[in-house]
Amino acid sequence: MKALLLEDVRKISIKDHPEPTEKDDHVICKVNAVGICGSDLHYYSEGGIGTTCVGKGFVPGHEFSAILLEAIPEMNLEEGEHIAVDPAKPCFECKWCKKGYENLCPYVEFIGAPPFNGAMAQYVSIKKHQIHKIPNHFTPQTVVLLETLGVALHAVDLSKTKFHQEICILGSGPVGLCILKILKNMGTKSIHVVDPIQYRVQHALNNGADKGFGSVDEFIEYNNGSGVDLVFEATNSPHGLNLSIQASNIGGNIIVVGIPDGDGYQFKASEARRRGISIKFSRRMGEVYERTISMVEKGLVSLDDLATHTYSLNDGEQAFLNNLDYKDNVLKSIIFPNT
Incomplete structure (x- = not known):
């Protein structure tokens, strides 16, 4: 073969x-x-x-x-x-x-x-x-993306997201967009997306993000100098964790889904410590595969x-x-x- x-x-x-x-x-x-x-x-x-x-x-x-x-x-x-x-x-x-x-x-x-x-x-x-x-109407492309959706669903499960929370997603690639789709389906109050690549920001807006930004600095300025309660880090950047800390409120939570280039993060420990930020890493997906199939079959996520x-x-x-x-x-x- x-x-x-x-x-x-x-x-x-x-x-x-x-x-x-x-x-x-x-x-x-x-x-x-x-x-x-x-x-x-x-x-x-x-x-x-x-x-x-x-x-x-x-x-x-x-x-x-x-x-x-x-x-x-x-x-x-x-x-x-x-x-x-x-x-x-x-x-x-x-x-x-x-x-x-x-x-x-x-x-x-x-x-x-x-x-x-x-x-x-x-x-x-x-x-x-x-x-x-799987249902007969699922396309090969849809089936391929079930695993991506599962990774996103596992991350959202770990976050214990509350619908009234203000959330920021760093990274608008397939995993970040799947997180966005799930949160929108949950009725989450406010979701912001940050990505330096403009077409990916636009894709997030097309999928219901409340606001899209090219940098965390732009987001913080828009948000009157404040961060959010929950950040999903879904980038491949070694700076992704530090940017997530910057985007977090005091007492905030970060779910790290991305894999950084070079297998390392650079971040200011003092800033995370002084804000009392909780950081949790997410690996692959839990036993959620049947849930992803059900979500797509019911039209909850496309x-x-x-x-x-x-x-x-x-x-x-x-x-x-x-x-x-x-x-x-x-x-x-x-x-x-x-x-």
Whole structure:
């Protein structure tokens, strides 16, 4: 089969790759569509995230939809059916899983995170319990974005958002926009979005943000020198946490969702301490996948506007480069490996 391989930092090849083999409780599926996530961009541009390093010939991709090549009667799934896939396979046995922290499982096998190859290939092997049945009308693009929505939903869950709070979202990429969509659906009182890229600010306004700004300084000036009670940090900037602190009120809360370039933040500890700010980091998503499907099925959240660009597998490297350079008003790029 053909696959997209990360060979080195900023070096991609499209090559023949061994097809996945049958394993107990796994099925082989044909990849329909796969999205480029921020973590994929870090793997490509930096060679890893923290201690997770990409080896030569690694296949990325964890946001994907697939087509069953065989029926799964016990799940009421037929051959040829379009499915969604939760990329995480936690152990369910460690003390952290038993405490409900499956997304933090130290033993997780995560499709598309080293050392486990991902879905930027024509076929992939999936454990049955990672498969989710979806409504027939869901497009491949919608299914790809369910994982993005799940990351946003988990962050909102962690925040314990109150509808009367004033909120600021730093970063208007796919995750930040999904957070915005969820908060709007909750009836949240006031939501501001900050992003230095103008087309992304406009996209947030189109999705119901009350105000959009190009910088935190602009937001603070508009807000009469005051911050807000809750900030979602959804950028890739090493300055994102410091900017979130600046945007916070005394006693405020920050939920950190973004992954910073270089795996580090620079911030003034004294400012956070003197304001008594609480900072919580959010990783991937909890057990929320079925909720994301339900939200989209009921029309509570629409994801179609986030899928802005599509590519063939052969054009995969151009897709990565366009995302890194924010070309052509890109939000989410989706690769179709079998076209």
